[in-house]
Ligand code: HPA
C-alpha cells in the first residue's frame with residue numbers, strides 16, 4: 255500500500271498538467287501581499303503573514319470573497335501584476351503545469367482606479383516570459399463579477415475589447431446565489447460576437463439549473479466547478495453526452511463548505527459517471543494548495559487509481575483551448591511520463 259501510494263505520488267508530481275481553473279488574484283500569497291502593501295504604502299488589516307494566514311478560514315463563498323477582494327487591493331502597479339503572475343507561474347512550472355488558462359477579475363482593479371491596461375500588461379508579460387523560458391503555453395480569461403450585475407459587465411467588456419486578442423474567453427465568477435447566468439446573456443453574446451469563447455462558474459453554490467443556463471444562455475464551453483450538477487441525473491446525462499468539461503477544485507470545495515470533507519467529494523463518482531472532469535487549484539494561496547496538492551489530497555481521500563490520475567490529466571488537455579498540435583504534444587509528454595512512473 256505504502257509503495258503504491260509512493261508510486262502514485264511520483265506519477266502525480268511528474269505528469270504534465272493543464273490548469274484550467276485558477277484565479278490570478280487567488281494566487282496572492284500573504285508574503286507577496288505584505289511586500290506589495292509596503293511598496294505601495296498601504297495598510298493591511300493583518301499585523302503579520304501568520305495572522306493573515308490564520309484569518310483564512312471560510313464558511314462560505316461570500317466570506318472568502320470578502321478577504322480575496324481585500325487582499326487584491328494591494329495590487330496597483332504593472333510590476334505588481336507581473337510579479338504576482340510570475341510567482342504563480344514559477345510554482346506551476348515546478349509542478350509540471352505545461353499549459354495554463356488563467357482567470358483574472360479586472361473589475362476588482364478598475365473599481366480602485368487601476369487601469370485595465372496595467373492589469374493586462376503585467377499579467378501578459380509574465381505569461382510571455384513563461385512561454386519563452388519553459389515552453390509553458392497559456393491563455394487568459396477575463397471574468398465578470400456576477401454580483402456587480404450585467405451593466406457593469408457590459409462596461410467591462412467595452413474596456414476590454416481593445417485587448418480582445420490577448421483573451422481567449424470570458425468567464426463569470428464571484429457570488430453565485432442570487433446571480434443566475436441568465437442575467438448575463440447579452441454581455442456573453444456580445445463577447446462571443448467578438449470572437450471570445452465562454453466559460454462560467456456554475457453549480458458551485460448555485461443549483462443545477464445554473465449549469466443548464468450557463469450552457470444554453472451563455473454557450474459556456476466549460477463549466478467551472480459544476481459539482482452540484484450531480485443533483486440532477488438528466489443534467490449529468492447531458493454533460494456526459496456532450497462531453498462538457500467540468501473544472502473541479504477539490505481543496506476549494508472543502509474550504510468553502512461546498513462539500514463537508516474531501517472524503518465526501520464527488521470527484522471519483524464524477525469520473526465513474528463518465529463526466530469530463532479536471533483537477534484545478536482555484537485560489538491556491540487561500541485554499542492550502544496548488545494543483546499537485548489538489549491531486550495528492552484527492553487521490554488519498556478518494557483512493558483514485560493510476561488510470562484515473564491519467565484520465566484527469568488527459569481530460570485537462572482535451573478541455574484546454576489549444577490547437578490539436580499542442581494537444582498532441584501534451585499527450586506525447588504524458589506518454590513519456592506514464593512509461594517512466
Ligand atoms: N467561485 C466564485 N468566484 C470566485 C472563486 C470561486 O471559487 N474564486 C475566485 N472567485
Ligand code: ZN
Pocket residue numbers: 275277427455478536
Ligand atoms: Zn473559481
